[in-house]
Structures are given as C-alpha cells and as structure tokens.
Amino acid sequence: MKSLKLLVSLAALSAASHAMAWDYVLLDSDKAADNLHLTSQQLGVKTERPFSVTLRTLHGGRQEGVSIIDIDNGVMKLSVVPTRGMNVLQASVGDVRLGWDSPVKEVVNPAFIELNGRGGLGWLEGFNELVTRCGYEWVGHPGLDNGELLTLHGRAANIPASKVTLHIDEKPPYAIHLRGELKEQAFKKVDFSVATELVTEPGSTSFTLNDRLTNNGDYPKEYQALYHSNFSTPFLEQGAKFAAPVKQVSPFNDKAKADLADWQTYRGPTRDYDETVYNVVPYADAKGETLAVLHNKAGSLGVSLGFNTQQLPVFSLWKNTDTQGQGYVTGLEPGTSFSYNRRYQRPLNLVPTIGAKEQRQFQIRYNLLADKAAVDDALSLVGKIQDGRQTEVRPTPLVDLSKE
Template sequence: MKIKPLVAALLIAAPGLVNAAEFVLTDAAANIDVGAWKITNKDLGIQQPFSVEKRQLHGGKQMGVETLVINNGELEITLVPTRGMGIFNVKKDGKRILGWDSPVKEIVNPAFIDLESRNGLGWLDGFNEMMVRCGYEWTGHPGVDDNGQLLSLHGRLQNTPASTVKVTIDDQPPYTITVEGEVSERTFKKAELVTLTSFSVTPGSNQFAVHDTLTNKADYQDEYQIIYHSNFGRPILEKGAKITAAASEISPFNDYAKKGLKNWQTYLGPTKGYDEMVYNLKPIGDKQGNTLAVLHNQAGNLGVSVGYNIKQLPVLTIWKNTDTLQQGYVTGIEPGTSYAYNTKYQRPLGLVPKIEAGASKHFDVTYTVLRNTGEVEQALATVADIQGKRRVKQVKKPLVDLTKVH
C-alpha cells in the first residue's frame, strides 16, 4: 500500500545521523490520521521478515476502532490504539496463543462504554483483551471514594483512544520495532496525567515488552495507580495448568477465595458456578528487583512468562476465573502498584502512591511465549533462583475485611 509521504515520512539517512525509520500514524494536535497503512521488511530493504499494519474495524460496537497488527515472523501481536494501546491477542502460526475468549466478542469502541453503568462496572462491557492497563488516575473495584466520588472499575485509560501513534523501526540488527502511543487522562480541576506507552519487539523473537512513562503534567501533586491486567485462556489455561511466581506471601482477596488458597497454583478445567478467586501476592525480586511469574499448561510444554520489577510494580494479583468457556475461562497475572481493592481501602495499605508535579514514573513489563518444554523449564528455573529457599507464606486473612465494607 502506498505510504502517504507527508504524515508517514521515512527517515533513513547516513549512518550516525538517523538510525531508524519513523512513521507518524496518528497525531491529534496536527489532525493527522493516515488511515489504512502497512510497512514490511521489503519496503525497508531488510531481509528479516516482519510487517506492521494499521486496520480499521467495521460493524457493531467495534465501528471506528483502529488496530495495529505487528507480525515479527514468529508472533502476530494486535495492539488497539483506540483502547488505550492495549494488547488484544497474540497469535503464532495463525492460531491464538495469548489471549482469551470473553463473552464480549467485538473490540468495543470506547464511545459505546459507560464506565459508571451497573454501579461502576461498565468497564466490563469492553473487557476482552490480553493486556489491559488499569489506571492511572485510579484502579481497583468500583466504589465511592472518601471524597464522595464514584470510582468506576479499573480506571479510564483502557477506554481512552491514543492521541498520538508512532511506529519506529531500527535500520540496524536486530531491527527492533517500537510502537509509541500517548494516552491522556485530563479533567479540569481533577487530573492531568499523560502516559507515553511503548511496545517493542524484534523480528523472530518470542518475547515482547511494554515500557510506559507516566507524567503528571499538572502543577500539583496527584495520586496514581496501575495494574497491568494480563489475561490468558486457552490453549495455555486448562485443567492441571499451573502458575508459579516468586513471592514471600499470598493472601485471599476475600473470604470466598480462602477455600482455594492451598491450591492457588493449580487450575481447574471450565467449572460452572466457580465464579472467581483472587489472590494478593507480595512478590520478591533479584538484586535488581526483577522478578518473574510463569503460567504453563498441564504438560509443561506451552506457557507464558510475565517479567517486571518490584521497585516499579510492588504487588501481584492472581485472578482465577475458571468459569465455563462461554462465561469466560481465563486467569490474570497482574503486576501493579495496587491490588484490586477500591482505592480508599488501599490507601491504609500504602498502595496508592503519589506523583509530584512535573514528575514521571516508569513501568516495564516483558512477556515471553514459552514454546516448548525447554523454554518452560528455563523460565521456572529463573523463578526458583529468585525464590531461593524462601517459602511462600500463606495468610488466610484477607488484607481488607470486605464483610465490614459498606
């Protein structure tokens, strides 16, 4: 497809001057959108196969949604700039390997989402992605904050279209592909938080990462929260699948989750009436603070690892939603600054950090598709090295007594 030269200029110059091809796909301030667009390795004279394609969806509640499909020759990853730069799913050899089957079948345009419907549960009307950024102004379960404001489920960012989208491709090996998108949470008298999201992957790799920078553009200090809600269903999730994470402690989110605490690492098959069980983990890291969580199937020959740094994201939520396939058979591995409790119950836990005026916070999360037994075993060995001889302490009492919450 022909590239529009004024808005998607290819910037390749002499070595040492410019080292990448850069394409601006969307820029709200300049009123720019390139429409349907595609670039391949052949267009750039690179032998390593890859492509990046911008598509627009049609019909139903996905009308007007724009996706960005990155095929690095090993994985096909779909980003959704219209929905907070989230990751919809990941395919390998044409079949989904990361993602899940939600009752929500379309990639819903935020224009059709009312976050405050169903007492703040409207977020669920569009929830079907592999990775959702929950935040940044607030996150967690809906409820009325101490100041009387209704905080809807998991914040606003995932239902905010990106104001800018830019693709950069390095012109030297390993030809890293980077997609940046700016997503803003700006409300007069309330917040001015701007997140520069960054997705990166190299051709031929089974690994990709997000590197986000949150900046407080206001003249006043503000609170922030973030949960990287990372969701996985079939083919990895099945009866006998297992989650392993380096942690010092685990506790149930509520009383209902208590009965599954002893078996928190293993999964049932699709189970009608299961509902969901959620667990709060205190992760531990290596000397640099890096840590890892690994989910794999029963045979141990297929899985995914989620890597992050506990200095940036100090807590981990495990969401086990092994309900029926129709209702949404899925589990969440969710590193964050906060657990899933409503904001006002997390302040006493010290899990609602603040960001100074003009300051920035950085968050890095790396996902690796584990394609065989060897890769699964290697990832589990990394977790074991971080865990060392420490046991994961099981605490039966939830961090927040929800039976006394009104």
C-alpha cells in the same frame, strides 16, 4: 492507488531519518488513522522472516471507527488497539494464541461505553484484551472514595491514544517500537500523560511494554497502575500451574479462602466457579526484578511476565476458571496495587503518590515459553529469586470487605 500514495509519503518520512531508524506517524492531531501496510521488503530489510505492520479500521456495532495495528514480527503476531489505551488485543505464535475468548466480541469504541453505568462496571462492556491497561488515577473495584464513584479499573483502557508512532531500528535486530500517548486529564482533577510503548524484535516470541507515566500537574497526586494480562488455553487448563517467587499470598475475599491450598493450580472450565483472586507480594532479586510464570499441566508450554517490584510491587492472580463460554481465563496482574477499591488500599500503603512533574516507569516483558526447556528455565529462575526465602500463606483477606 491509496496504498501507493501511502508508500510515497512513508518513503518521504523515512528519508528524513534514515541514519538511525524509520519513523512513521500513524495518528496525530492533524493526521487521521489511515489504512497502512508496511513491510520489511518495502524498507529494503532482508530478514529470514519478513515482518510487517498494518493499520486497519473496524466498522459496525460498537466498534465503529476503532483502529487496530497488527504487527507481524515474522514469528509472533500482535494486535494493538490505539482507540482503547494501546491495549494489546491478542498475540499468537503459529496456532498458540496468547489472550482469551471474552463474551465481548467487539473491540468496543470508548465512545459507546459509559464507565459509570452498571454501578461503575461499564468497563466490562469492553473487556476482552490480552493486556488491558488499568489506571492511572485509580484501579480496583467500583465504589465511592472521597464521595466520588471510582469506576472499575480506571479510565486508561478507554482512552484513545492521541499520537501513535512507529519506530523501526535501522540496523539489526530491527526492533519494532509502537508508541502511543494517553492523556488522562480533567481540570482540577488530574493531568497525567502516559507514553506507552510496545517493543518486539523481528523473529522473537516476546514483546515488552515500556510505559512512562508523567504527572504534568503542579501538585503531587495519587496514582495506581495494574496490567491486566489475560491468558486462556492452551496455557490454562486443568492442572495448569502458576509460579512466582512469593513472599506473601492471601485470598482476595472470603470466597477465595476456600481454594487457598490450591491457589497455584488451576481447574478446568468449572460451571458456577465464577472467579477467585489471590493477592501476591512477590520476592525479587537485588535489582527488583521478578518473574511470574503460567504453564500448562505438562509443563511444556507457558508464558512468563518479567517486571520490577520497585515499579509494580504487588501482583493479583485472577482465576476465572468458569466455563469456556463465560470466559475461561486467568489474569496475571502486576500492579502498584491490588484490585480493591482505592479507599481500601490506602491503609495497605498501596496508593502511591507521584510528585509534580515526576515520572514513573512500568516495564513488563511477556515471553512465550514454547517448550519444556523454556518452561523449566523460567521455573528455575523463579526458584533462584525465591532463594529459599519463606512464603507467608495468610489465611484471611487483607481487607475485611464484610465491613463495607
């Protein structure tokens, strides 16, 4: 009965825009996030592999009231969390899962998180996504900057989206666009909005994030962005490799120095390993495009992240190869900045400014590399971008944290 009513209203909505696309408002100030199940069949689209979009609500525990949007493009399944910054919870193609197993099992409603708790590490009580947006006032480790405690990786991941819309192109390839707006606002402090978009085409094994940050304020403002993109098995395993065109790599801290020689190779789950982080300055092609690749030991399965260094000039490689139970995971993290507290990044020129009314675009393409040929193609592109240019392996961290 309920779904019937929804269909009716969906039909009514789509009628209004039938020439170019189907458009649905899933959530807005006067519209609650009702359950929804929309299929390509309902739209009258005949595709080889039917696609669908589903909105559901979680209950119980600290996930009470959290909305999840599941997109099944016919080949790849994606779950997006409007209640948590439009983060991408997970993606999968068949039994290949992009994402990881965090000890945090719930999809936590930000209402139940104190980001200022645990000395600014409250963010860790909700961290379990494939892609967690970090920013946009700041990113990085908690600590005082200008007398204010900056909490881990900013607020974006814990801002519920204000308006969520679904847009499906009405002609092939019927690209599916899921959009949500994040408002990061505080009187006298910040007036950002982030128009997020996830795009995937039916039948594809990739998706793209297109985010547009706007400084609605009348003054320039510092900002930072980092896309915490997290993978585990079957990509991550002993002997798995990371590849990118690298201009400079350095250990994040003293601990990471020890493994610097092997920074591009992964360990299996390693008891007491905790984590090491490497700060990477990537090379890019003439247009700024670059590619980061993670693949398994055999080179038969991988993922690539394509991004533009004019938007996201640096990259953190987070190697959290501890035990499976603690979260065996690696983070591929294109960003404006590394993961130091903001006060350390100003001297590195990694705290950019966005002028009044200006916008910044952040675009990342996530591709599954489903076989050896796809992995080889990606590695070949990495080599082409590197183009024989030298890599500086800097033995010491860019920041002397011992002086803290």
